[in-house]
Amino acid sequence: GESVGLHLPTLSVQEGDNSIINCAYSNSASDYFIWYKQESGKGPQFIIDIRSNMDKRQGQRVTVLLNKTVKHLSLQIAATQPGDSAVYFCAENTVTGANSKLTFGKGITLSVRP
Amino acid sequence: KAGVTQTPRYLIKTRGQQVTLSCSPISGHRSVSWYQQTPGQGLQFLFEYFSETQRNKGNFPGRFSGRQFSNSRSEMNVSTLELGDSALYLCASSLSPTSGNTDTQYFGPGTRLTVL
Numbered sequence: 001g002e003s004v005g006l007h008l009p010t011l012s013v014q015e016g017d018n019s020i021i022n023c024a025y026s027n028s029a030s031d032y033f034i035w036y037k038q039e040s041g042k043g044p045q046f047i048i049d050i051r052s053n054m055d056k057r058q059g060q061r062v063t064v065l066l067n068k069t070v071k072h073l074s075l076q077i078a079a080t081q082p083g084d085s086a087v088y089f090c091a092e093n094t095v096t097g098a099n100s101k102l103t104f105g106k107g108i109t110l111s112v113r114p
Numbered sequence: 115k116a117g118v119t120q121t122p123r124y125l126i127k128t129r130g131q132q133v134t135l136s137c138s139p140i141s142g143h144r145s146v147s148w149y150q151q152t153p154g155q156g157l158q159f160l161f162e163y164f165s166e167t168q169r170n171k172g173n174f175p176g177r178f179s180g181r182q183f184s185n186s187r188s189e190m191n192v193s194t195l196e197l198g199d200s201a202l203y204l205c206a207s208s209l210s211p212t213s214g215n216t217d218t219q220y221f222g223p224g225t226r227l228t229v230l
């Protein structure tokens with residue numbers, strides 16, 4: 001069935017290092033993928049998105065890579081800062097007939113060590 | 115431009131009661147989606163409204179319902195509350211319906227519902 005999963009529940013990185021958060025998806029018909037960041041007590045915040053016809057997209061300090069061959073999505077954060085500590089979710093736009101909805105992964109906690 | 119707002123932020127109810135949560139989307143956004151977030155199940159889609167019509171629905175029982183008003187504000191209702199309904203309920207808005215569209219959804223801070 002459709003599912004979006006994250007490989008690791010937690011990730012701890014040193015401040016200043018690069019972070020890589022990985023996500024696997026199973027629906028090859030998904031046409032749109034999004035990364036969200038959720039800080040404690042807040043709703044998910046949009047980080048970056050990528051359409052299925054792209055392999056890579058860059059934002060400010062973040063890069064999303066999409067590998068459709070192995071159905072893998074990753075979020076790279078350059079020079080990780082303490083403010084990056086949060087739970088990160090990948091989501092895929094799941095198409096069912098004429099309708100679509102976002103399906104979220106379980107979430108991975110990023111912890112930045114000072 | 116103000117973000118998505120949700121009221122109330124916190125709510126405590128007892129089993130069997132019903133609850134109504136409110137969401138005001140970003141100005142100009144016409145699509146509102148609702149999600150339930152729990153530690154065990156993560157973020158799960160409840161339903162989406164656009165132009166006062168429910169367009170998509172997740173796999174939740176009929177106790178969960180919603181509606182959207184002409185000004186795009188939305189409410190969701192949960193009747194006959196169960197302990198397992200304790201969760202963070204999130205509302206997200208986008209410019210247009212998610213069907214076949216890649217418009218980004220922007221989330222509100224959520225309503226924390228506790229059922230005792």
